[in-house]
Amino acid sequence: MIKRKVCLVGAYAVGKTSLIRQFVTGVFSEDYLTTVGVKIDKRSVTVEGQEVLLMIWDLAGRDEFEAVQKSYLRGASGFLFVADGTRRDTLAEVQKEIALIVPDHPETPAILLLNKCDLENDWEVDDSDLLSFHEAGIETMVTSAMTGQNIAEAFDQLTRLMISRESGA
Amino acid sequence: MNRELDNSAPGDGDELASILAEGIRSIGLVVLVRNPGDGVSDESFEIVGRAPDWLGTWLGAETSMLEHSPFLEDFVNGAAREFWDGPASENVLRSGLWEESPASSDVDETSETAPRFFEASALRTASGKAVLLIEPADERLKREQAYLQSVHVLNLDRRHLQKELEKKQILLECITHDLGSPLANELKNLEQIARQLADQPQLQSAVQRAIRQTERQRSLVNSIAEVFAADMAKMRSPNADGSEAPDLVAVAAEVLSACASSAAEKSVTLCPFFTSPLPVVGDKVYLSRLIDNLLLNAIRHSPEGAAVMIHFDEKDGFAMVRVEDEGSGIDPEEVETIFDPFVQGRAGGKGQSGLGLYFCRRTAEMWGGRVEVWNRPEGGACFELWLPRFRAVI
Numbered sequence: 001m002i003k004r005k006v007c008l009v010g011a012y013a014v015g016k017t018s019l020i021r022q023f024v025t026g027v028f029s030e031d032y033l034t035t036v037g038v039k040i041d042k043r044s045v046t047v048e049g050q051e052v053l054l055m056i057w058d059l060a061g062r063d064e065f066e067a068v069q070k071s072y073l074r075g076a077s078g079f080l081f082v083a084d085g086t087r088r089d090t091l092a093e094v095q096k097e098i099a100l101i102v103p104d105h106p107e108t109p110a111i112l113l114l115n116k117c118d119l120e121n122d123w124e125v126d127d128s129d130l131l132s133f134h135e136a137g138i139e140t141m142v143t144s145a146m147t148g149q150n151i152a153e154a155f156d157q158l159t160r161l162m163i164s165r166e167s168g169a
Numbered sequence: 170m171n172r173e174l175d176n177s178a179p180g181d182g183d184e185l186a187s188i189l190a191e192g193i194r195s196i197g198l199v200v201l202v203r204n205p206g207d208g209v210s211d212e213s214f215e216i217v218g219r220a221p222d223w224l225g226t227w228l229g230a231e232t233s234m235l236e237h238s239p240f241l242e243d244f245v246n247g248a249a250r251e252f253w254d255g256p257a258s259e260n261v262l263r264s265g266l267w268e269e270s271p272a273s274s275d276v277d278e279t280s281e282t283a284p285r286f287f288e289a290s291a292l293r294t295a296s297g298k299a300v301l302l303i304e305p306a307d308e309r310l311k312r313e314q315a316y317l318q319s320v321h322v323l324n325l326d327r328r329h330l331q332k333e334l335e336k337k338q339i340l341l342e343c344i345t346h347d348l349g350s351p352l353a354n355e356l357k358n359l360e361q362i363a364r365q366l367a368d369q370p371q372l373q374s375a376v377q378r379a380i381r382q383t384e385r386q387r388s389l390v391n392s393i394a395e396v397f398a399a400d401m402a403k404m405r406s407p408n409a410d411g412s413e414a415p416d417l418v419a420v421a422a423e424v425l426s427a428c429a430s431s432a433a434e435k436s437v438t439l440c441p442f443f444t445s446p447l448p449v450v451g452d453k454v455y456l457s458r459l460i461d462n463l464l465l466n467a468i469r470h471s472p473e474g475a476a477v478m479i480h481f482d483e484k485d486g487f488a489m490v491r492v493e494d495e496g497s498g499i500d501p502e503e504v505e506t507i508f509d510p511f512v513q514g515r516a517g518g519k520g521q522s523g524l525g526l527y528f529c530r531r532t533a534e535m536w537g538g539r540v541e542v543w544n545r546p547e548g549g550a551c552f553e554l555w556l557p558r559f560r561a562v563i
């Protein structure tokens with residue numbers, strides 16, 4: 001089994017901790033407790049016959065003034081950028097993070113998650129908002145930490161991208 | 170600093186080293202030292218002094234710490250290693266806070282005493298030895314957590330409120346346009362029908378009833394719209410957008426002339442005592458609605474042929490307009506509740522929704538002012554609207 005580091009990056013309260021908790025323990029909570037520092041969780045996935053132990057780094061989502069500490073991102077094999085589909089401005093914030101991070105990690109696979117898709121009535125993002133991400137080669141997926149929708153798929157897909165990039169290189 | 174740490178390395182037998190080690194232990198700091206040229210595995214790290222009790226439970230034995238803690242492993246073999254091996258530029262490299270899960274499964278996770286948040290620092294002695302400090306950081310985390318939590322929750326709440334207000338704005342437009350405008354048209358049509366039915370008294374009175382009902386509906390729609398609008402005026406903070414501050418005296422004068430016909434119907438005399446201009450904080454449209462509410466209220470409660478006095482004043486940075494009537498005054502029990510919504514006392518009753526005075530109070534308070542009411546000794550009620558004087562920001 002191989003071990004790979006994956007980092008979740010995004011503005012505060014977009015649901016990074018909730019996504020990881022749902023993926024690792026299958027639990028969701030309505031309560032919000034902002035993350036300080038780093039917490040690492042593990043879960044293995046199997047893609048294309050290869051078992052991969054994902055070391056999932058939950059990074060504190062800061063406000064518009066503070067980007068994520070770059071040293072945390074060292075050695076990451078994949079990024080899950082997270083925005084809250086019910087808060088359009090979190091998309092702009094994740095875009096800023098991407099602009100800071102991707103140049104240092106040009107080959108590292110990344111997926112953008114639009115979380116909280118269970119809150120349909122409050123949804124603020126449409127396809128045209130995602131164009132710039134697609135142009136930058138970042139796939140997007142719509143997820144819900146509450147219902148679990150697309151979470152395993154997102155981690156699987158990211159792992160697939162990581163593996164194929166490694167074997168292609 | 171570097172010298173002392175160098176001296177404190179195990180095996181030195183230096184007295185200072187043991188004092189230092191004891192002091193470090195008492196604050197819960199774990200100090201590990203690695204000799205230069207060792208491999209990268211953590212086995213080469215040696216603890217200085219005695220390890221604190223919690224270390225085994227939370228990070229495992231010093232020899233397997235890195236196996237247990239992926240964060241520490243990432244730091245020691247990543248950024249810290251680069252720091253130790255690289256040119257001596259910085260004195261210290263900090264890892265940032267991390268949360269650990271217990272190394273042994275029989276840990277009481279609710280135990281208050283054991284730390285579970287840590288920060289590591291990489292240092293270098295003068296002789297090039299790698300030093301790793303591990304510091305329990307629960308207290309610091311608690312403080313940072315409390316602060317960030319409150320900032321984030323505040324921002325989320327504010328956002329939520331703004332969204333609610335936008336929804337209200339839409340609702341307000343529905344009320345005024347989709348409900349209010351058709352009613353106004355209906356009223357016009359009914360009035361026209363009434364004129365054409367002048368010679369048919371029975372139908373005529375039915376149409377008059379319909380007119381009165383429609384008027385009541387329209388006034389209710391207007392009142393609801395006003396209360397909604399007042400809520401939103403708060404968020405918009407008047408004059409912040411550079412809009413001109415209204416002159417209380419001039420706005421009152423406009424409203425007075427608009428109310429002239431209502432006063433004349435009851436032979437009520439309006440007696441204004443104008444002063445020089447009094448620019449106030451507020452929005453002109455809402456301010457005239459506010460004064461309009463107070464004036465109509467006074468006229469409504471005036472006996473036939475009475476007078477309504479309007480005075481202006483200023484004091485302590487506030488401007489005031491006072492509306493006095495010669496009616497029966499307000500029930501003492503009502504004084505407390507007269508500005509509450511849907512109070513059907515003086516404010517309501519005669520075909521009124523009971524929202525007019527509520528709107529006045531809400532709006533005035535939103536702009537930093539207030540509305541006061543009392544009964545005049547000589548009879549009748551007296552309403553005072555106080556608003557902050559507007560001062561242009563220079």
Ligand SMILES: Nc1nc2c(ncn2[C@@H]2O[C@H](COP(=O)(O)OP(=O)(O)OP(=O)(O)O)[C@@H](O)[C@H]2O)c(=O)[nH]1
Binds near residue numbers: 032061
């Ligand atoms: N309805 C719904 N709520 C969600 C979802 N994901 C997260 N939440 C809620 O959003 C809030 C924030 O979630 P967290 O997972 O703590 O967000 P975070 O990104 O880790 O926040 P920080 O640690 O402050 O950066 C919590 O109240 C969650 O219950 C989701 O998919 N649907």
Ligand SMILES: [Mg+2]
Binds near residue numbers: 016018033035058
């Ligand atoms: Mg979090």
